[in-house]
Amino acid sequence: MERGNFGSKIGAVLASAGSAVGLGNIWRFPTECGSNGGAAFILIYLMCVFFLAMPVMVAEFVIGRSSHSNVVGSYRVLAPGKPWVVSGFMGVLAGFLVLSYYSVVAGWTLDYTCESLVGNLMSGSDFGQHFNDFVSSPWRPALFLTVFLLLTHYVVATGVEKGIERYSKIMMPLLLLIIFVLAAFSLTMPNAMEGLRFLLTPDFSKVTKDVVISAMGQAFFSLSVGMGTLATYASYFNKETRLFSSAVGVCTIDTLVAVSAGFIIFPAVFSVGVSADSGPGLVFITLPYVFQEAFGGVPVLEYIFSGLFYVLLLLAALTSSISMHEICTAYIHETFKLSRPKAATIVTALCLLMGIACSLSFGLWKEVTVMGKGFFDLFDFITAKFLMPLGGLLICTFVGWDMNKKLVAQELDSRFTPLLMVLFSWVAPIGIGIIFIYGLISG
Numbered sequence: 001m002e003r004g005n006f007g008s009k010i011g012a013v014l015a016s017a018g019s020a021v022g023l024g025n026i027w028r029f030p031t032e033c034g035s036n037g038g039a040a041f042i043l044i045y046l047m048c049v050f051f052l053a054m055p056v057m058v059a060e061f062v063i064g065r066s067s068h069s070n071v072v073g074s075y076r077v078l079a080p081g082k083p084w085v086v087s088g089f090m091g092v093l094a095g096f097l098v099l100s101y102y103s104v105v106a107g108w109t110l111d112y113t114c115e116s117l118v119g120n121l122m123s124g125s126d127f128g129q130h131f132n133d134f135v136s137s138p139w140r141p142a143l144f145l146t147v148f149l150l151l152t153h154y155v156v157a158t159g160v161e162k163g164i165e166r167y168s169k170i171m172m173p174l175l176l177l178i179i180f181v182l183a184a185f186s187l188t189m190p191n192a193m194e195g196l197r198f199l200l201t202p203d204f205s206k207v208t209k210d211v212v213i214s215a216m217g218q219a220f221f222s223l224s225v226g227m228g229t230l231a232t233y234a235s236y237f238n239k240e241t242r243l244f245s246s247a248v249g250v251c252t253i254d255t256l257v258a259v260s261a262g263f264i265i266f267p268a269v270f271s272v273g274v275s276a277d278s279g280p281g282l283v284f285i286t287l288p289y290v291f292q293e294a295f296g297g298v299p300v301l302e303y304i305f306s307g308l309f310y311v312l313l314l315l316a317a318l319t320s321s322i323s324m325h326e327i328c329t330a331y332i333h334e335t336f337k338l339s340r341p342k343a344a345t346i347v348t349a350l351c352l353l354m355g356i357a358c359s360l361s362f363g364l365w366k367e368v369t370v371m372g373k374g375f376f377d378l379f380d381f382i383t384a385k386f387l388m389p390l391g392g393l394l395i396c397t398f399v400g401w402d403m404n405k406k407l408v409a410q411e412l413d414s415r416f417t418p419l420l421m422v423l424f425s426w427v428a429p430i431g432i433g434i435i436f437i438y439g440l441i442s443g
Contacts, residue, residue: 099355
């Protein structure tokens with residue numbers, strides 16, 4: 001079966017960066033930074049990105065391109081008959097689960113994008129009540145979840161070069177442009193400098209073991225490592241694509257987006273004197289209020305700012321969901337010899353069913369729990385606490401200790417290969433192991 005390939009180096013980097021850049025970059029990083037020492041957190045985060053998360057990314061690149069196969073097939077090619085293939089199956093399972101609950105939040109984002117573009121978020125309503133009524137509805141979140149998954153499905157089913165690469169080349173530059181426009185807007189608001197001071201002034205008194213673990217976790221999950229998304233994408237790389245420099249490019253873009261999101265959010269929330277709550281409360285309750293308070297006297301600015309912000313969120317959600325969909329689609333497509341559209345349809349259908357269950361856990365099925373958790377929280381717990389960190393640990397251990405060293409060096413073709421081997425073999429596994437164990441202890 002003929003496999004697709006990325007047609008250019010920039011296409012490969014932008015698609016991989018799109019996998020890494022997601023909703024967590026827009027609201028989770030700024031709030032983690034603001035509550036954990038500001039610039040002190042950023043310094044720790046950057047160290048974790050380049051010494052912990054990036055080695056996992058490069059390891060995934062090595063596995064994917066050297067095997068030219070899906071995340072399960074990669075281990076069957078590189079380590080036939082060995083149990084490493086379990087890591088591949090974990091990646092596929094994580095892809096299904098993450099895409100299912102991630103699409104719920106992405107559906108909320110799509111709804112708010114539509115509402116902002118038609119002016120519904122300028123009405124001065126109770127945004128907290130509005131959000132709670134929306135997520136508890138049995139049908140409306142499911143409708144937008146379905147539309148979002150169909151958008152993702154279309155891109156993946158279209159193919160690697162004509163779908164994933166083409167739309168990544170459009171969405172990623174547009175995403176970066178919107179971020180810079182919004183940051184420029186935000187920095188002109190009253191008391192904007194207070195927000196920047198809150199974000200960028202290092203407060204080392206807040207740096208504790210928990211903060212370091214938080215920075216490691218943010219770096220790890222922000223870059224989408226541990227599931228095999230980047231191994232899948234790397235299987236479409238050509239031999240001219242330099243793996244280490246591509247990883248540096250992806251990490252740079254991802255970090256740029258995360259820090260720039262802080263330049264958008266903190267000046268805005270400080271300008272109207274509200275707290276930067278994390279999670280859905282920030283994106284769907286606090287920020288509509290901020291837009292209204294900051295630009296209420298100039299409706300056109302309120303319309304532009306809120307509209308661009310939710311379009312930004314939607315683009316970030318789409319670029320990440322495409323990569324998670326592709327893990328599962330590539331596995332089914334190549335393992336069961338189905339056409340790409342048929343494989344993508346199976347993935348979309350399964351994720352839609354699981355996604356609706358996750359959506360209903362905020363409303364009709366709120367009392368339905370497994371291990372004391374609703375479906376949304378359960379899927380998040382399984383992937384964040386187990387599948388992703390354990391997957392990253394296995395990926396680095398495989399490349400650092402079991403994979404043919406000559407093949408690894410040949411794929412890397414970099415003067416930094418000796419350093420990367422140390423990171424694969426020791427630094428990254430130990431760091432990820434700390435995250436994994438701490439996650440289990442903290443529950």
